[in-house]
Amino acid sequence: MGFKDQYDFDSLVNEAEELVVAEIARQVPESPGLCTCSECILDVAAYALNQVRPRYRVSLLDSVYVDAEERDAYLAEIRRAVRDGIRKVSANPPHD
């Protein structure tokens, strides 16, 4: 049995991913210039996720945030990254 099979690495969750997806859902209606096909939305998600710091946690455990202030700062980072991603993909969609 390989090392990777001995542990449940699937239970690692990047909280950034959940937050970015929720934020994209929130910003899409305010972004008429953005194509909402799967390719474009996933491009926005990938762009935004590459901008923000990852927040891994083990899914069984509580959130990694230490305090509300830090959480607010992180959410602001997520909002900015999604806004930039939408701007980039709107200006330059991955397809014709």
Ligand SMILES: [Zn+2]
């Ligand atoms: Zn598209």
